[in-house]
Amino acid sequence: VHVTREFVAPTGIAAAAIFLLYVTTGFRSPYAQSEIFGPASFPRAILIGLIAVSFIQLLRLVMRSTTEPPHPGPSAQFDWLRFTAALAALIGYIILIKFTGFLPATLTFQVAILVVVFGWRDLRMVLGVPAGLTFLYFMIFVRLLDLPLPQGYGWFRQLSRVLYF
Amino acid sequence: MEIIAGWQLLISPEIALALVLGVTVGLMLGALPGMDATVGVALLLPVTYALEPLTALLFFVSLYAAAVFGGSITAILFRIPGSTEAIMTAIEGHHFTARGEAGVALGISVAASATGGLIACLGLYLATPYLAAAALEFGPAEYFALGILGLSCISSISSNDQLKGLAAGLFGLLLGTVGLDLITGAKRFDFGANVLLTGIPLVPASIGLFAASEVFRRIVRRESTLVQSVAGPTQERVRVRLPKLAELIRLRWTVLRSSLLGLAIGILPGAGATTAAIIGYSVETKVARDPKGFGKGRAEGIAAPEAANNAAAVGAMIPLLSLGIPGSATTAVLIGAFLIHNLQPGPLLFMRSSDLIYGLFAGITVANLLVLGLAFFTVRLFARLALVPYPILATAILSVCVIGSLSFGDVNAAGLMLAFACIGLVLELAGYPLAPVILGLVLSPIIEVSIRRALIMANDDMLAVLSRPITATILTIALVFLVAPWLMRTWHWLTADLSTAAGKKRKGKDD
Numbered sequence: 061v062h063v064t065r066e067f068v069a070p071t072g073i074a075a076a077a078i079f080l081l082y083v084t085t086g087f088r089s090p091y092a093q094s095e096i097f098g099p100a101s102f103p104r105a106i107l108i109g110l111i112a113v114s115f116i117q118l119l120r121l122v123m124r125s126t127t128e129p130p131h132p133g134p135s136a137q138f139d140w141l142r143f144t145a146a147l148a149a150l151i152g153y154i155i156l157i158k159f160t161g162f163l164p165a166t167l168t169f170q171v172a173i174l175v176v177v178f179g180w181r182d183l184r185m186v187l188g189v190p191a192g193l194t195f196l197y198f199m200i201f202v203r204l205l206d207l208p209l210p211q212g213y214g215w216f217r218q219l220s221r222v223l224y225f
Numbered sequence: 226m227e228i229i230a231g232w233q234l235l236i237s238p239e240i241a242l243a244l245v246l247g248v249t250v251g252l253m254l255g256a257l258p259g260m261d262a263t264v265g266v267a268l269l270l271p272v273t274y275a276l277e278p279l280t281a282l283l284f285f286v287s288l289y290a291a292a293v294f295g296g297s298i299t300a301i302l303f304r305i306p307g308s309t310e311a312i313m314t315a316i317e318g319h320h321f322t323a324r325g326e327a328g329v330a331l332g333i334s335v336a337a338s339a340t341g342g343l344i345a346c347l348g349l350y351l352a353t354p355y356l357a358a359a360a361l362e363f364g365p366a367e368y369f370a371l372g373i374l375g376l377s378c379i380s381s382i383s384s385n386d387q388l389k390g391l392a393a394g395l396f397g398l399l400l401g402t403v404g405l406d407l408i409t410g411a412k413r414f415d416f417g418a419n420v421l422l423t424g425i426p427l428v429p430a431s432i433g434l435f436a437a438s439e440v441f442r443r444i445v446r447r448e449s450t451l452v453q454s455v456a457g458p459t460q461e462r463v464r465v466r467l468p469k470l471a472e473l474i475r476l477r478w479t480v481l482r483s484s485l486l487g488l489a490i491g492i493l494p495g496a497g498a499t500t501a502a503i504i505g506y507s508v509e510t511k512v513a514r515d516p517k518g519f520g521k522g523r524a525e526g527i528a529a530p531e532a533a534n535n536a537a538a539v540g541a542m543i544p545l546l547s548l549g550i551p552g553s554a555t556t557a558v559l560i561g562a563f564l565i566h567n568l569q570p571g572p573l574l575f576m577r578s579s580d581l582i583y584g585l586f587a588g589i590t591v592a593n594l595l596v597l598g599l600a601f602f603t604v605r606l607f608a609r610l611a612l613v614p615y616p617i618l619a620t621a622i623l624s625v626c627v628i629g630s631l632s633f634g635d636v637n638a639a640g641l642m643l644a645f646a647c648i649g650l651v652l653e654l655a656g657y658p659l660a661p662v663i664l665g666l667v668l669s670p671i672i673e674v675s676i677r678r679a680l681i682m683a684n685d686d687m688l689a690v691l692s693r694p695i696t697a698t699i700l701t702i703a704l705v706f707l708v709a710p711w712l713m714r715t716w717h718w719l720t721a722d723l724s725t726a727a728g729k730k731r732k733g734k735d736d
Contacts, residue, residue, distance in 0.1 A: 068655075070392075073392060080399075084413075087406070089409035089410060089411035097677045099406035099408070099411035100413075102402060102672075102673040102676075103399060103402045103413060106395050106398045106399045109395050110399070116388060117388050117389075120388070138445045138654070139444070139445055139446070139447050143444055146440075146441065147643075150623065150643055153627055154627060154639045154640060154643065155636075157627070157631065157636075162628070169624065170624060173616070173619065173620045173623065177444060177619075178619070180616060190620070193620065193621055193624065197624060200272070201272075205272060205275045207271070207274060207275065207628075209631060209632060210631065
């Protein structure tokens with residue numbers, strides 16, 4: 061049996077489902093005494109279904125790999141470094157927006173994405189695009205739609221209040 | 226009277242603006258590869274937070290109708306479907322572009338789309354009130370069966386691998402059980418985090434799963450442009466040229482047939498516009514007196530899938546508005562728009578706020594007419610939009626994802642959106658479809674609460690619950706939908722095997 065990437069997903073799903081099945085033993089409620097169908101029944105039925113589907117998938121993969129010659133599969137090259145950078149930028153944005161408010165955080169995030177993730181170096185574009193987008197979003201979300209976006213703390217809060225009202 | 230009242234609601238500058246904006250944004254999103262109606266609705270859900278319910282809902286339904294047509298713009302011009310609904314149009318339409326007749330193909334596409342949508346609107350007016358009235362008689366057992374029917378479509382929307390579709394649907398159902406149990410109040414899968422006690426909110430989950438994960442996928446795969454090859458049509462002045470009257474008359478049966486087919490497919494839970502387009506095209510190739518020319522740029526090959534997919538998009542609104550059951554992934558996300566405004570789609574909404582529902586019907590009809598009108602002015606612009614450098618689009622989309630989640634909730638909602646973006650990426654890379662996840666998330670509470678209430682009412686007698694006539698009928702239909710793709714595949718496999726064996730036998734005799 062050739063261990064391929066395709067085995068990882070159903071194996072992982074089955075393992076996670078077995079763990080969650082154990083977690084359901086803790087679902088208790090005093091009101092569930094009279095019911096056959098308690099708070100754990102539905103999640104358990106789903107998890108058993110997930111385990112069954114994963115095993116059928118694995119069985120199919122095993123049968124295929126014994127009857128068919130192994131094929132290398134799509135030679136997709138994944139850029140996990142760029143993904144990690146984008147993820148870090150997004151996490152930073154979500155944290156930053158709470159402290160600095162919408163405007164400075166959005167501008168910083170967009171510059172970070174263009175420079176770090178997409179490797180842009182042209183200063184005019186790196187500053188121009190985020191400035192334009194942030195202004196557009198400010199007009200739509202704050203001025204037009206009046207959405208309750210974070211204002212930040214301290215000096216940033218004062219800045220936001222000046223701009224928002 | 227109610228129908229007229231619905232039309233009267235549209236006489237307002239705010240509503241007119243929402244319709245025009247919805248259609249414009251829909252055409253734009255549809256034309257952008259990787260951005261379809263589902264992504265658009267998910268991304269823009271929080272934008273309508275401040276709007277009146279009818280205005281917000283009309284914005285989304287017009288966006289939905291327009292995005293389905295919008296996909297055909299890049300399909301015809303670049304052979305890259307803007308959305309999956311335009312797969313068949315890409316096959317046929319690009320041959321027109323190669324012959325220098327892109328405008329003709331776009332004209333056929335927009336005319337067929339609008340006609341298909343309008344024919345389906347008749348179905349919307351005729352079928353929805355009766356279904357809603359019938360649904361008022363439904364009890365928990367029938368709603369359980371309807372929920373199962375909604376799930377049964379998973380095998381039909383997961384054409385590549387039904388098992389993966391089923392696993393994704395089950396995962397969605399599991400996500401729907403997170404938080405306090407709605408019947409007993411027991412904590413489930415909260416892992417000590419208070420934020421999970423209220424369950425998984427639909428809006429941040431949809432934004433993460435559809436919009437942010439798509440950007441992540443392109444980042445991971447190093448896709449820096451939406452359209453790789455741009456030579457040709459974008460350099461020319463592309464204009465929509467409506468077909469001549471004789472051509473329209475020639476295509477009348479194709480459009481009518483495909484529209485009715487699309488409407489029927491759209492009403493079925495889950496079997497959405499993409500399925501309708503594929504079946505519409507395939508039926509057309511079979512019923513055509515002269516099947517030559519299909520796949521080489523034939524007008525029927527554009528008219529059939531385009532009429533079918535727009536009719537299906539309208540048809541998908543019927544189960545949503547009458548029963549509260551989503552008919553497709555987009556309508557599942559659309560439920561979020563109702564929930565934001567404290568509305569629960571279904572028969573009760575139909576009875577209590579019939580003016581809103583009839584206003585929606587009128588709005589959907591106008592949206593289809595607007596697609597016809599606005600396509601003339603916007604096609605060229607939106608075709609060029611596909612050439613915007615992807616880093617700009619990605620930055621814009623990711624910012625809206627965070628802002629949207631924040632406006633819906635707090636930092637926790639944004640974190641949840643991010644978690645779902647990662648889940649969506651992992652699922653996509655492993656080949657699992659995303660639409661069943663959101664359908665499962667929406668249907669999970671309907672299925673669980675209904676079956677448990679039905680069991681309490683029937684003194685835990687499962688047989689009594691399942692043998693109710695309507696419940697049993699709906700469940701049988703669901704079973705047919707669930708196993709039909711497997712049965713058909715087995716049948717094809719068996720017949721192919723038999724014909725191969727027969728061929729070998731004949732060859733042996735000849736030898």
